[in-house]
Amino acid sequence: MDSPEDGQAPPDSSAPPSSSSSSSGGGEDGSSSDSPPPPPPPDPPTPAAPTSISKQSVPEIYPQVLALPIARRPLFPGFYKAVVVRNPAVVAAIKDMMKRGQPYLGAFLLKDENADSDVITDINSVHPVGVFAQITSVFAANSGLGAKEGEEEGLTAVLYPHRRIRITELIQPGGLASTAQVESIEAPLAAEHVDQVPTPPATPEPGAHEPLPQTTEASAAIMQTAFLQSYDISIVRVENLVTQPYNKDDQYIRAFMSEIVSVFKDIAQLNPLFRDQITNFSINQVASNVFDEPDKLADFAAAVSTGDVQELQDVLESLVVEDRLRKALLVLKKELINAQLQSKLSRDVDSKIAKRQREYYLMEQLKGIKKELGMESDGKDKMIEKFKERAASLKMPEAVKKVFDEELNKLQHLEPAASEANVTRNYLDWLTQIPWGQHSTENYSITHAQKVLDEDHYGLKDVKDRILEFLAVGKLRGTVEGKIICLVGPPGVGKTSIGKSIARALDRQFFRFSVGGLTDVAEIKGHRRTYVGALPGKIIQALKRVGTENPLVLIDEVDKIGRGHNGDPSSALLEMLDPEQNTAFLDHYMDVPVDLSRVLFVCTANMLDTIPAPLLDRMEVLEVSGYVSEEKARIAQQYLSPQAKEASGLKNADVELDPAAIDILIKYYCRESGVRNLKKHIDKIYRKAALKLVEDLGEDVFPEPTGATSSTDSGSDTQKSVEKQDPPPDKSAIAETVTPDAEHERKVTTVERKPMTVPDTVHVRITPENLKDYVGPPVYYKDRLYSKPPPPGVSTGLGYLGNGSGAVMPIEATLMPGKGGLHLTGKLGEVIRESAQIALSWVKSHSYGLGISATADEQILDHKDIHVHMPEGSIGKEGPSAGTALLTAFVSLFTKIKVNPDIAMTGEISLVGQVLPVGGLKEKILAAHRAGIKTIIAPEANRPDIEENVPESVKTGIRFVYVEDVREVLQEVFRGEPSAEKWKDTLKY
Numbered sequence: 011m012d013s014p015e016d017g018q019a020p021p022d023s024s025a026p027p028s029s030s031s032s033s034s035g036g037g038e039d040g041s042s043s044d045s046p047p048p049p050p051p052p053d054p055p056t057p058a059a060p061t062s063i064s065k066q067s068v069p070e071i072y073p074q075v076l077a078l079p080i081a082r083r084p085l086f087p088g089f090y091k092a093v094v095v096r097n098p099a100v101v102a103a104i105k106d107m108m109k110r111g112q113p114y115l116g117a118f119l120l121k122d123e124n125a126d127s128d129v130i131t132d133i134n135s136v137h138p139v140g141v142f143a144q145i146t147s148v149f150a151a152n153s154g155l156g157a158k159e160g161e162e163e164g165l166t167a168v169l170y171p172h173r174r175i176r177i178t179e180l181i182q183p184g185g186l187a188s189t190a191q192v193e194s195i196e197a198p199l200a201a202e203h204v205d206q207v208p209t210p211p212a213t214p215e216p217g218a219h220e221p222l223p224q225t226t227e228a229s230a231a232i233m234q235t236a237f238l239q240s241y242d243i244s245i246v247r248v249e250n251l252v253t254q255p256y257n258k259d260d261q262y263i264r265a266f267m268s269e270i271v272s273v274f275k276d277i278a279q280l281n282p283l284f285r286d287q288i289t290n291f292s293i294n295q296v297a298s299n300v301f302d303e304p305d306k307l308a309d310f311a312a313a314v315s316t317g318d319v320q321e322l323q324d325v326l327e328s329l330v331v332e333d334r335l336r337k338a339l340l341v342l343k344k345e346l347i348n349a350q351l352q353s354k355l356s357r358d359v360d361s362k363i364a365k366r367q368r369e370y371y372l373m374e375q376l377k378g379i380k381k382e383l384g385m386e387s388d389g390k391d392k393m394i395e396k397f398k399e400r401a402a403s404l405k406m407p408e409a410v411k412k413v414f415d416e417e418l419n420k421l422q423h424l425e426p427a428a429s430e431a432n433v434t435r436n437y438l439d440w441l442t443q444i445p446w447g448q449h450s451t452e453n454y455s456i457t458h459a460q461k462v463l464d465e466d467h468y469g470l471k472d473v474k475d476r477i478l479e480f481l482a483v484g485k486l487r488g489t490v491e492g493k494i495i496c497l498v499g500p501p502g503v504g505k506t507s508i509g510k511s512i513a514r515a516l517d518r519q520f521f522r523f524s525v526g527g528l529t530d531v532a533e534i535k536g537h538r539r540t541y542v543g544a545l546p547g548k549i550i551q552a553l554k555r556v557g558t559e560n561p562l563v564l565i566d567e568v569d570k571i572g573r574g575h576n577g578d579p580s581s582a583l584l585e586m587l588d589p590e591q592n593t594a595f596l597d598h599y600m601d602v603p604v605d606l607s608r609v610l611f612v613c614t615a616n617m618l619d620t621i622p623a624p625l626l627d628r629m630e631v632l633e634v635s636g637y638v639s640e641e642k643a644r645i646a647q648q649y650l651s652p653q654a655k656e657a658s659g660l661k662n663a664d665v666e667l668d669p670a671a672i673d674i675l676i677k678y679y680c681r682e683s684g685v686r687n688l689k690k691h692i693d694k695i696y697r698k699a700a701l702k703l704v705e706d707l708g709e710d711v712f713p714e715p716t717g718a719t720s721s722t723d724s725g726s727d728t729q730k731s732v733e734k735q736d737p738p739p740d741k742s743a744i745a746e747t748v749t750p751d752a753e754h755e756r757k758v759t760t761v762e763r764k765p766m767t768v769p770d771t772v773h774v775r776i777t778p779e780n781l782k783d784y785v786g787p788p789v790y791y792k793d794r795l796y797s798k799p800p801p802p803g804v805s806t807g808l809g810y811l812g813n814g815s816g817a818v819m820p821i822e823a824t825l826m827p828g829k830g831g832l833h834l835t836g837k838l839g840e841v842i843r844e845s846a847q848i849a850l851s852w853v854k855s856h857s858y859g860l861g862i863s864a865t866a867d868e869q870i871l872d873h874k875d876i877h878v879h880m881p882e883g884s885i886g887k888e889g890p891s892a893g894t895a896l897l898t899a900f901v902s903l904f905t906k907i908k909v910n911p912d913i914a915m916t917g918e919i920s921l922v923g924q925v926l927p928v929g930g931l932k933e934k935i936l937a938a939h940r941a942g943i944k945t946i947i948a949p950e951a952n953r954p955d956i957e958e959n960v961p962e963s964v965k966t967g968i969r970f971v972y973v974e975d976v977r978e979v980l981q982e983v984f985r986g987e988p989s990a991e992k993w994k995d996t997l998k999y
């Protein structure tokens with residue numbers, strides 16, 4: 011729009027009105043019966059102005075005028091409006107009009123909002139009701155009012171509408187539709203513009219027309235504008251429209267007026283721009299009339315609002331004041347609704363911004379307060395600094411470094427209170443605590459290793475030798491990478507502790523975790539970071555804990571790893587252990603590859619059967635078998651007893667556990683293959699001894715170590731404040747105590763304790779006689795289940811228990827009246843029941859040969875039932891290895907020949923009497939050895955196993971008989987029995 015933007019008064023119309031006291035500033039003629047005379051025309055421009063109009067009165071009758079179409083909104087009497095005219099003919103005509111002192115035209119609103127023309131070619135293109143306006147000033151449109159370069163020379167005319175008129179006839183339509191624009195600008199409401207409304211001169215200027223009688227006046231007026239016909243412009247014939255007379259005091263009119271004023275006020279409150287306009291207007295005298303004159307007020311309301319064009323035109327067209335007021339009120343109300351909406355929107359936006367700003371300021375203040383109080387010195391920066399420092403001390407691989415930088419950058423841009431910041435912080439904490447590139451120097455010294463292993467464990471020669479071999483290879487290769495050791499054996503034989511010893515021998519850090527019953531893959535592979543409370547898996551935790559990349563990680567109970575619902579923990583374990591894969595182990599939480607190849611993995615298991623095959627495949631299995639009684643005694647004397655003595659604070663005391671008492675412990679208290687139970691008993695003995703000692707001597711002998719805990723009281727021999735520089739005594743305990751001082755402040759003092767020196771006068775001996783006082787009555791009363799030779803029907807089997815240890819198992823069979831049934835008790839499994847069936851069937855089928863029945867067809871169990879029981883009924887038994895023992899028990903039962911309890915046997919049998927190989931022989935032999943068995947009958951197929959794998963120490967004192975058939979078993983068991991001699995012939999195939 012190239013018209014003046016704010017309707018500023020044109021430069022040549024700045025003169026104030028000569029008289030502003032007129033009661034109807036710019037009103038229409040005949041507007042009201044009691045209204046003052048019509049408004050005066052504006053002052054003529056100063057003579058210096060390039061275009062000017064001469065001062066004159068506004069003619070009442072002016073029937074023929076130049077018709078100027080106006081775009082977008084109608085003009086209202088009393089309110090200035092600047093228009094831009096570009097049509098050259100119209101421009102020339104206006105200039106001529108000004109020159110001739112006839113600066114009047116009719117302004118009519120174009121019906122089409124988008125139309126743009128300076129001439130009317132069709133009477134229907136404009137609203138017939140418009141205004142009769144005086145051109146108060148003109149100036150070149152291109153001269154400083156925003157006209158663009160190259161545009162057609164135009165003219166800006168400031169119009170002051172005087173009254174309402176209606177077109178009665180288009181007497182000269184404009185030529186071709188002009189391309190020129192007519193831009194209309196709302197007349198400014200500023201006071202000065204209104205001020206420019208000139209007052210009519212008191213007397214007509216010399217040369218001015220005297221009022222003429224109506225017709226004469228009209229024809230004279232037509233004559234006056236005849237010169238316009240030479241221009242290619244639109245000329246219309248018009249008639250004046252007169253507002254119908256009204257009574258100012260009419261209550262409707264007053265009500266409308268006060269309502270309009272109140273709406274004005276409301277809008278002014280909401281819209282500051284509007285308020286400024288009203289204020290400017292109000293200080294003007296003319297304006298005060300506006301609020302007095304109902305017709306003027308209606309026009310004012312319409313002129314200042316941005317209402318609908320048609321509604322505004324309606325206001326213009328209404329000649330009944332009440333009607334005009336109503337329409338103006340409608341327009342104004344819409345303006346109010348607009349303003350209210352605008353204000354609400356702006357308030358909403360404001361409140362949002364204000365809330366955010368408030369939070370920001372409060373946070374800043376909080377930070378400031380915390381800083382002042384020393385509670386937090388910009389924690390985020392400190393933390394970021396800490397992470398950077400940590401990362402700098404590590405040798406992160408490139409890929410990890412990249413992730414670290416990204417996460418750190420993310421943390422920098424997050425609000426510390428945001429939950430994501432917490433996740434990122436934790437992640438960075440983990441990432442910078444993995445010992446990237448940090449490792450301890452390894453010790454491959456064989457002598458050192460030998461020393462360490464012997465220091466910690468008695469015996470276990472095979473295991474120790476294998477470990478030394480392993481170290482020798484490591485020494486030559488410079489690394490022990492790619493090896494997984496698996497220690498297999500019964501409970502309490504030292505698998506875990508030997509793992510610890512290996513770490514000590516190699517000078518590696520040690521970390522242990524158990525996978526027994528583990529079903530959650532996340533324990534090994536970690537949780538994904540998105541979980542609440544997510545953590546990395548065990549191995550990452552291990553690396554963090556030990557702080558080196560090459561620790562020894564002991565994984566306990568690999569044979570008891572569970573099966574997960576989602577994901578298989580054993581395959582996750584494989585991924586972790588497998589040297590082929592673990593160079594880039596991917597933990598779900600860390601999400602960066604971690605090299606585990608430098609970790610030495612040692613696993614422990616009770617048995618190999620349940621270890622997942624792919625895992626077992628990659629392991630180097632070292633069997634750690636149970637101990638025989640002599641070994642147990644040595645371990646107790648050389649290791650367990652001294653350790654327990656020291657642990658009970660009796661290192662320097664004369665307390666002795668007699669070797670004979672240890673033997674009793676082993677024989678009657680702890681018969682299992684490991685030494686854990688024995689260790690427990692020995693620990694118990696020393697603890698009891700300590701209590702006895704303290705009780706006997708009286709507590710006064712031992713000063714209370716924590717009696718005076720204040721740091722000021724350091725006189726006591728037995729305690730020293732840490733402030734003292736003396737090195738702490740060997741293995742002294744560090745105690746933390748709390749002493750309330752005078753001001754009731756909590757004061758923490760750390761004191762050291764020295765082991766007590768037990769007076770020489772005290773001697774404690776634990777002998778077989780007083781052993782009961784320390785460990786209670788024996789668990790086993792007899793050496794064997796049967797102290798005297800058992801009755802016929804009892805044999806001795808050898809079993810292998812689920813925990814990896816062996817046991818001597820007697821089998822009892824009896825006959826009772828019945829119908830030939832077989833009853834089995836002793837918590838026996840399916841396989842063992844079948845073995846009993848097979849054994850019985852074989853005996854039945856060979857009853858004649860065995861001499862049990864007189865004829866081959868005789869029923870041996872005609873009116874009898876057999877009951878088989880295996881004592882220690884609470885322990886479940888399973889497996890086929892009791893076959894030979896069951897068969898022996900049946901033969902003994904039927905032949906009534908007793909079985910020597912010094913003979914134990916193991917072996918699966920087939921229906922035709924073959925003896926098949928069994929497992930767990932080493933542990934079974936160990937159990938037999940402990941039970942004092944003299945002869946073991948084992949399957950021939952197991953011979954190589956026994957001869958090669960079972961240590962000599964375990965086999966000493968036992969005669970082994972290897973058999974392939976049950977007949978050989980019977981020959982051995984019943985050797986020397988006259989009837990058995992016959993079986994050589996009678997039991998042939």
Ligand SMILES: Nc1ncnc2c1ncn2[C@@H]1O[C@H](COP(=O)(O)OP(=O)(O)OP(=O)(O)O)[C@@H](O)[C@H]1O
Nearest residue numbers: 466467468500501502503504505506507645649686
């Ligand atoms: N040969 C030994 N010499 C000295 N002490 C031993 C020996 N064997 C076992 N011990 C001790 O016996 C205790 C139990 O051993 P450990 O816990 O290592 O058994 P384990 O074989 O790992 O048992 P589990 O299969 O139940 O885990 C330990 O205190 C250990 O020091």
